[in-house]
Amino acid sequence: MPDRAARHEFDGKLRQALDNPRLHTNLTAFQQGWRSARDRATGDIDFATLRADMKRAKFTISGNLDRYLGEFRDAAVGAGAHVHDAVDASAANRIVLDIARQHGISLIAKSKSMVSEEIEFNHAAEALGHRVVETDLGEWIVQIRHERPSHMVMPAVHLSRQEIGVDMSGALDREISRESIAEQVGSARDEIRGTFFRAGMGITGANALIAESGTVMMVTNEGNGRLCASLPPVHVVLAGIEKLVPSFEDAVTQMRLLARSATAQRITSYTSFITGPTPGHEMHIVLVNNGRRAMAALPEFEEALHCIRCAACANVCPPYREVGGHAFGYIYSGAIGLVVTKFHHGLDAAAGPQSLCLSCNACETVCPVGIPLPRQILDVRAMVVEEFGIKQPKRTALALHARPRTANLALRIARRMQRPLPRGSTLLRTRRLPFVRGQTRWRSLPLLAD
Ligand code: SF4
Incomplete structure (x- = not known):
C-alpha cells in the first residue's frame, strides 16, 4: 500500500470533496460553459492540423532535448540572461533563494507558474523569511485561503463568488461584496498592485522557451506576468525543460492552440515575448528537470512531456467535475496530473487519485497535443499495482x-x-x-x- 500519510491525505481530500455539494455545482457550470465556448473558439482553425504541427515540434524537442537546451541556453545568455539548471525541486528553490539572498531581497512578486507550485517555492521562500505575494487573481485567492490551486489554468475555479467574498473580507479585514465580481477584482487589484513596485524580485513561469532565439513566451489575461517580468529589478523565470519549442513559428502554433484549449479564447489578453533582461535589470532562467528526463527516457511516457498545460483534459473529465483538482491529482490535476505526478512527486503521491479515472477517454479527444492520456494512466496504474499490490x-x-x-x-x-x-x-x-x-x-x- 502507498505510504500511510499519502493514503490518508488522499482519502481526506476525497471525503472533503464529496461532502461539498457546492463544488459539484461550481464545476458543472464551469465545464458546461467551457465546452461550448471551446468548440466555438476552435471553429475557425483546423484543429487537427495545428495539433499535428504541435506534436511534431514537441517530438523534435523530446527526441533532441540536450541539443535544443544548448541552443536555447546559448541564445538566452547571448541576450544577457543567466541560465541555471535545477536537477530537482530543492535545487530549483536553492538557486532562486540564493539569488534573492545575494540581492538582499525580502519581497517577491510572483505570477502564475505551475513549476513554482511543483517545487513548493512559496513554502521554501517563507521558511527563509521571504514574503511571496501571488499577483494572479486566482493564485492570490488560493494563497489567502492557504490552499493549492485546484486547476492548472484557473486556480480558484472550485470556488463561487460568494465563497471568495467571504475569504476576501477575512483577508482584507473589511466587508467585500459576495455578489459583485467587479468589486472583488477591484479590491484585489488595489491590494496587489503596490507589490510590483516594492518587490525586489519578480517570478514568472514560461509557456514556451524558444530555442532559436532564447526567448521566453508568456501568455496571461491579467497583465501581471509582464509587470512581474519588468518592474522588479530581478526577473526569475521558472520553467520545466519540456517548455522548449524549436522556433517562433512553433511558439505561435502553441499560442493558437493554448488560448483556445485553456480559456476558449482566440488569443489571450497579453502575450509577451521576452528576450534578455529589461535594460538595467537582471534576468535568470531556471530550467527545471525534477523527473522530466526520466519521463523522456521511457518511450511510453515521452509524450507526457509535450503537455502545454492547457488543462483541457480536466475540463472534460467527469470525475474531476465531481471532486475537483485537490483530490483529482496532486499538484498537477486532471488527466495529465495522474500521469506526471509519479515523476515529479513519486508513486506514493500518484497512487490514490488513480482510482478516480473512469477510462472514458474524453481527455485524449480534446488534448491539443494528442497525448495518449488514457493509455498512460493505465501504465501508471500498472506501476502502482506492481509497487503496492492491490487490495x-x-x-x-x-x-x-x-x-x-x-x-x-x-x-x-x-x-x-x-x-x-x-x-x-x-x-x-x-x-x-x-x-x-x-x-x-x-x-x-x-x-x-x-
Ligand atoms: S495533457 Fe493535453 S489537455 Fe491536458 S493539460 Fe496537457 S496539453 Fe492540455
Whole structure:
C-alpha cells in the first residue's frame, strides 16, 4: 500500500470533496460553459492540423532535448540572461533563494507558474523569511485561503463568488461584496498592485522557451506576468525543460492552440515575448528537470512531456467535475496530473487519485497535443499495482475472473444471496453489505443479472 500519510491525505481530500455539494455545482457550470465556448473558439482553425504541427515540434524537442537546451541556453545568455539548471525541486528553490539572498531581497512578486507550485517555492521562500505575494487573481485567492490551486489554468475555479467574498473580507479585514465580481477584482487589484513596485524580485513561469532565439513566451489575461517580468529589478523565470519549442513559428502554433484549449479564447489578453533582461535589470532562467528526463527516457511516457498545460483534459473529465483538482491529482490535476505526478512527486503521491479515472477517454479527444492520456494512466496504474499490490477484495475478484467455472458458481451463489436485498428495485441500496460498503456509500449498484 502507498505510504500511510499519502493514503490518508488522499482519502481526506476525497471525503472533503464529496461532502461539498457546492463544488459539484461550481464545476458543472464551469465545464458546461467551457465546452461550448471551446468548440466555438476552435471553429475557425483546423484543429487537427495545428495539433499535428504541435506534436511534431514537441517530438523534435523530446527526441533532441540536450541539443535544443544548448541552443536555447546559448541564445538566452547571448541576450544577457543567466541560465541555471535545477536537477530537482530543492535545487530549483536553492538557486532562486540564493539569488534573492545575494540581492538582499525580502519581497517577491510572483505570477502564475505551475513549476513554482511543483517545487513548493512559496513554502521554501517563507521558511527563509521571504514574503511571496501571488499577483494572479486566482493564485492570490488560493494563497489567502492557504490552499493549492485546484486547476492548472484557473486556480480558484472550485470556488463561487460568494465563497471568495467571504475569504476576501477575512483577508482584507473589511466587508467585500459576495455578489459583485467587479468589486472583488477591484479590491484585489488595489491590494496587489503596490507589490510590483516594492518587490525586489519578480517570478514568472514560461509557456514556451524558444530555442532559436532564447526567448521566453508568456501568455496571461491579467497583465501581471509582464509587470512581474519588468518592474522588479530581478526577473526569475521558472520553467520545466519540456517548455522548449524549436522556433517562433512553433511558439505561435502553441499560442493558437493554448488560448483556445485553456480559456476558449482566440488569443489571450497579453502575450509577451521576452528576450534578455529589461535594460538595467537582471534576468535568470531556471530550467527545471525534477523527473522530466526520466519521463523522456521511457518511450511510453515521452509524450507526457509535450503537455502545454492547457488543462483541457480536466475540463472534460467527469470525475474531476465531481471532486475537483485537490483530490483529482496532486499538484498537477486532471488527466495529465495522474500521469506526471509519479515523476515529479513519486508513486506514493500518484497512487490514490488513480482510482478516480473512469477510462472514458474524453481527455485524449480534446488534448491539443494528442497525448495518449488514457493509455498512460493505465501504465501508471500498472506501476502502482506492481509497487503496492492491490487490495484483497479486488485480488479475489480478479482471481475469480481467471477461473470461469469458479466465477460462475460464485455468481450463482451471490445472485441467490442478493434476493432479500432489493425490495422490488433493480438496484442495490444498502450501506451494510460487507465488501461493497465503500461502493454503496454514495450510489446504488445494479443487481447481478439472472
Ligand atoms: S495533457 Fe493535453 S489537455 Fe491536458 S493539460 Fe496537457 S496539453 Fe492540455
